[in-house]
Amino acid sequence: MAKKRGAAASRSQKSRKTKSNKPSWKRRLFKLFLKVSLVMLVIAAAGLVYLDAQVRAKFEGKRWALPAKVYARPLELFPGQQLSRDDLKIELKGLGYQFTSRASQPGSAEWATSRVRVFTRGFDFPDGQESARKLLIDFSGDTLTRIRDESGSQLPLARLEPVLIGGIYPKDNEDRDLIQLSEAPPHLVDALIAIEDRNYYSHFGISPRGITRAMVANLKAGRFVQGGSTLTQQLIKNFYLSSERSLSRKLTEIPMAVLLDLHYSKDEILEAYLNEVYLGQEGSRAIHGFGLASQYLFAQPIGELKLHQVALMAAMVKGPSFYDPRRHPQRATERRNLVLKVLQEQGSISPEERLAAETQPLGVVKQQSLLKGAYPAYLDLVKRQLREEYPEEALNSDGLRVFTALDPIAQTRAENSLVGVIGKLQQRHGSSIKELEGSMVVSNPLSGEVLAIVGGRNTRYQGFNRALDTLRPVGSLIKPVVYLAALEGDYSLASVIEDEPVEVKLPNGDVWQPQNYSRTSHGPVPLHTALAHSYNQSSARLGLEVGTPKVVDMLKRLGLQRDVDEFPSMLLGSTALSPLEVAQLYQTIAGNGFQVPMRAIRMVTDNENQELSRYSYNILQTVASGPVHLIQYGLQEVVREGTARSVYNRLPQELTVAGKTGTTNDQRDSWFAGFAGDRLAVVWLGLDNNKPLPLTGSSGALRVWTEFMAQARPQPFMAERPDTITYHWVEDSSGLMSGEGCVGARQLPFIEGTEPKESSGCGDNVISNPLDLFKRWFRTE
Numbered sequence: 001m002a003k004k005r006g007a008a009a010s011r012s013q014k015s016r017k018t019k020s021n022k023p024s025w026k027r028r029l030f031k032l033f034l035k036v037s038l039v040m041l042v043i044a045a046a047g048l049v050y051l052d053a054q055v056r057a058k059f060e061g062k063r064w065a066l067p068a069k070v071y072a073r074p075l076e077l078f079p080g081q082q083l084s085r086d087d088l089k090i091e092l093k094g095l096g097y098q099f100t101s102r103a104s105q106p107g108s109a110e111w112a113t114s115r116v117r118v119f120t121r122g123f124d125f126p127d128g129q130e131s132a133r134k135l136l137i138d139f140s141g142d143t144l145t146r147i148r149d150e151s152g153s154q155l156p157l158a159r160l161e162p163v164l165i166g167g168i169y170p171k172d173n174e175d176r177d178l179i180q181l182s183e184a185p186p187h188l189v190d191a192l193i194a195i196e197d198r199n200y201y202s203h204f205g206i207s208p209r210g211i212t213r214a215m216v217a218n219l220k221a222g223r224f225v226q227g228g229s230t231l232t233q234q235l236i237k238n239f240y241l242s243s244e245r246s247l248s249r250k251l252t253e254i255p256m257a258v259l260l261d262l263h264y265s266k267d268e269i270l271e272a273y274l275n276e277v278y279l280g281q282e283g284s285r286a287i288h289g290f291g292l293a294s295q296y297l298f299a300q301p302i303g304e305l306k307l308h309q310v311a312l313m314a315a316m317v318k319g320p321s322f323y324d325p326r327r328h329p330q331r332a333t334e335r336r337n338l339v340l341k342v343l344q345e346q347g348s349i350s351p352e353e354r355l356a357a358e359t360q361p362l363g364v365v366k367q368q369s370l371l372k373g374a375y376p377a378y379l380d381l382v383k384r385q386l387r388e389e390y391p392e393e394a395l396n397s398d399g400l401r402v403f404t405a406l407d408p409i410a411q412t413r414a415e416n417s418l419v420g421v422i423g424k425l426q427q428r429h430g431s432s433i434k435e436l437e438g439s440m441v442v443s444n445p446l447s448g449e450v451l452a453i454v455g456g457r458n459t460r461y462q463g464f465n466r467a468l469d470t471l472r473p474v475g476s477l478i479k480p481v482v483y484l485a486a487l488e489g490d491y492s493l494a495s496v497i498e499d500e501p502v503e504v505k506l507p508n509g510d511v512w513q514p515q516n517y518s519r520t521s522h523g524p525v526p527l528h529t530a531l532a533h534s535y536n537q538s539s540a541r542l543g544l545e546v547g548t549p550k551v552v553d554m555l556k557r558l559g560l561q562r563d564v565d566e567f568p569s570m571l572l573g574s575t576a577l578s579p580l581e582v583a584q585l586y587q588t589i590a591g592n593g594f595q596v597p598m599r600a601i602r603m604v605t606d607n608e609n610q611e612l613s614r615y616s617y618n619i620l621q622t623v624a625s626g627p628v629h630l631i632q633y634g635l636q637e638v639v640r641e642g643t644a645r646s647v648y649n650r651l652p653q654e655l656t657v658a659g660k661t662g663t664t665n666d667q668r669d670s671w672f673a674g675f676a677g678d679r680l681a682v683v684w685l686g687l688d689n690n691k692p693l694p695l696t697g698s699s700g701a702l703r704v705w706t707e708f709m710a711q712a713r714p715q716p717f718m719a720e721r722p723d724t725i726t727y728h729w730v731e732d733s734s735g736l737m738s739g740e741g742c743v744g745a746r747q748l749p750f751i752e753g754t755e756p757k758e759s760s761g762c763g764d765n766v767i768s769n770p771l772d773l774f775k776r777w778f779r780t781e
Helices: 001-020 025-060 084-093 189-198 208-221 231-239 247-262 266-276 288-296 307-316 328-347 351-358 376-386 393-399 408-431 475-487 527-532 536-546 548-556 568-572 579-590 626-638 645-649 699-712 772-777
Strands: 068-071 097-100 108-111 113-118 123-125 129-131 134-140 145-146 164-168 174-176 278-282 287-288 403-405 437-443 450-454 496-499 523-526 601-605 609-613 658-665 670-674 680-686 725-731 743-749
Touching: 001 351, 001 403, 025 247, 068 376, 084 108, 084 113, 084 123, 084 408, 113 408, 123 670, 164 376, 174 288, 189 231, 189 266, 189 307, 189 328, 208 536, 231 247, 231 266, 278 288, 278 307, 278 609, 287 288, 288 307, 288 393, 307 328, 307 351, 351 523, 376 403, 376 450, 408 437, 408 450, 408 680, 408 699, 437 699, 450 568, 450 579, 475 527, 475 536, 475 568, 475 579, 475 626, 475 670, 523 527, 527 626, 536 548, 536 568, 548 568, 548 579, 568 601, 579 626, 579 670, 579 680, 626 645, 626 658, 626 725, 626 743, 658 699, 670 699, 680 699
Parallel strands: 068 403, 097 108, 174 287
Antiparallel strands: 068 164, 108 113, 113 134, 123 129, 134 145, 278 287, 403 601, 437 450, 437 680, 496 523, 601 609, 658 670, 670 680, 725 743
16 A cells, blocks of 8 residues: 555656646747747748849849841942932931931931031941041932032042841840940939939938838728839849739849849949830830830930930830820820929929920831831841851840841832832732732842842731742743853854744653743744743743753752752743842853852951951852853843833933843743843742732833832943954844845854854954944943
8 A cells, every 4th residue: 555655646746747847838939939930041041142143143144135236238428429319318317317407416417409418426347436427428410429528628438337227136025225324315314313213322222211102002002003113123123023013023122122232333233224124115026225215216326315305215114105105195295294394303404404305396206217127028038147157046145246238228229119010000900919919139240249128018027028938930031041051052142943833742641832922933033032032932942952951050050059840841930939049040140150149248246346257259150151141142132122122111221231021821920130230130020829910021020120220220231241252243034144234134242163154145244343233232341
C-alpha cells in the first residue's frame, strides 16, 4: 500500500512540473510570429536582390531593340542637272522640310519663281559629316543652273540628307529614334516634369504623398482610378513591367523605382524616360520616345520643335490615344494649353510666350505624309537582300543603317504613271478591268541599281508584291532572247526567215501551232522586221532552228537564276517570270552584254556609322558585244517602226529608246520592257485572277512606260559600236547587198563576216560609218 501511495504522489508531482514548464499560448504565438517574420524578411531580401539584379541588368545592358533604319539615296545637286523645282519639292517634302517665306532654320525652304533657298539639316554620312548650311539654287526650266552658299560662292556639288524610307522592326513593332537628354529642345523637360511629376528632382523614386492621394481616390471610387506614379515609376512600368493595373504590379513597381533611383542619376533616368515613353500608334508600328514622336507628329527633328509643339507632346504622355491630336484635336488643344499654363505658373515661360503658344494651331501633319513606310515594295526587296547576309535579330535590334539606291523622285513618277494610266484604262474599258493591277521596276542600266519598285496600284499596300512575286508568262518579251541566240550563230539582221505556219508534235501527242496576233502569215521577212512587228510564226521557226537549249543558255547568261523548261512554247514566252527578273534580262542587253546584278543596297553600317558591308558594282560580260549591238538595233526598230511606235506620240523624236512589247495568250498579261540612256523600266499589267484583258502590250503596259519616261526626261540611249561591227546598205526584201539611194535599201549593222555576199546589183554598198536613216534614230558613240 505504501508503495502505491508513493507512486501516485510521484506521478502527481511530475504532472505539476510538466504543466509549469509548458509555454503559454502568448509565448507560442510570439515565437510563431518571429519565425514567420524571419521567413518573410528572408523572402523580401531575396526578392529585393532579385529585383535589384533585374533593374541593373536591363538598365546597364542593351536597353532597346533598335530597328534598322533604311535610307534612300541622298539627292546630289549640281549645275546642269535635269531637275525641276517640282522634283526638288518632292524630295524636300519627303524630308519634312517646312516651306516658309524665309528659310531661317535647318529644315526649311524658301520658294521663288526661278530659285529656291534651302537651309539643309546636315547628315552624318558614312564618308563624313555634312553640316547644315544655306543653299541658294537657281533653275532655268527643268534644269538646275547654279548653286551658291551663304557667302555667295558657287558650289560645284551639294548633297541633301537622305530620306528615311523605313525600318526593320522587332516582333513587338516598337520603333524609336534615340535622343540624348542634351538634344531635348528647351522646355520639353520642364513641361514633362511640370505636368507629370513636379517633385521629380527631390523624391527618391516614389512619392508617398502621391501614393496616398491615389489611394484615397481609389477608395472613394471603389476601383483603381489613379496611380500616383512618378516619372521613375512610369519608366519602371513601361520598361520592366506591363501596363496591367493590379496591386501586385504596383507592389513590384515601388521597390524597383526606389532601386532605380538609388543606382542612377535623375538625368540618366529622365533620358531613358524620353526614349521609352509610348506616344502613339501608326498601323502596327508603336511610336516610342519623343525623338520619333517628333517625326510622327510634326515631320521635324526634335531639335527644330517650337514651344507649342513641345507642350503638345508633353500633354500626350497622360493618354496618347485619348489626347491623339489627329482624332481629338479639341482635347489635345485643351491639354496642351494646360501644360502651357503650368509652365507659366512655375515661371518656366512668360505670359507672352504662353499666349503666343496657345494661339498656335496644333500643326500636326497628316499620317503617311512622310516617305517613311511609303515604299513597302522597295523595302521588301531591301529586306530580302539584307537577309542573305544578316540574321533577323541583327536587322531588328542592332540599329543598323542601310543606305539604298531608292530614288524618291523616280519612285513618285513610277507610281503616278502606273496609277494614272490604270485609271484611264478603266475609264475606257469599264468593268472588265475594274480589278486591273500592275507593277513596275525602274533601274539604272549603267549601274544595275534599282531606283524604284511599285508592287501594285495601291502603292502603300504592304502585302503581295507583284514586282517581285508575280510570276506571269512574259509573252513576246522573250523574243529578244531568242533572236540574240540566233545572232550569235549564223544569222544577221538581214537574214530572211519564213513567217509561215509551223507545227510541232509534243511528247503528249498534242500539236503546238502558234499563230500571229493578226491571224495572218507574212511569208519571207527580214529577221529585224519579224522582231519589230513581233511575228510569232517566224520567231517560233527561228527559235526551233536555233534550239531551245541555246535559248535557255542565253536566258542564263542574261542573268536569269531560275530553271526553265525547254518546251517549244517557251520560244514565244510561256515561261513565267517576275518583273524584277525581266528587268535583269534587259539590264544585260542595255549594258552591252555585261551582266550587272540588280541591287537595291549600297552600304550597311552599324549604329556608330562604321561600314559593315558595301555592295559594289560588279560586272561580268556574259554575251559578246557584237550580237548585243544588233539586238539593241532591233529593239530600237520596235519603238520606231514596230509594235511600240506609239511611244513617239508622247516622247520627243530625238530621245532614242529601245524596248519590246509583250502580250500573252488570250491577252491575260500586258508587258513592256525598255530602256533609255540612264533609265530602264519594266511594266506588267494584268488581273490577279488571270482573266483575259482587252489590252495588249502596246495598249496597256507601254502607255505606263511611256508616261514614266515622259516625266523622267531620261538621257537618250547611245549604243556603243564594237570594233567588230560594220554597216552596210542592203535590200530589205531580199537581204542582198545594196547601196544608198537604191529602192528598198536599208542600212543595217553586221558583225564582220556575216554581211551578205551577194549584191542586188544596185549601188556601192559598204559603209564604214553609220549615216542617213541609221543615223537618224540609231545613235552610236
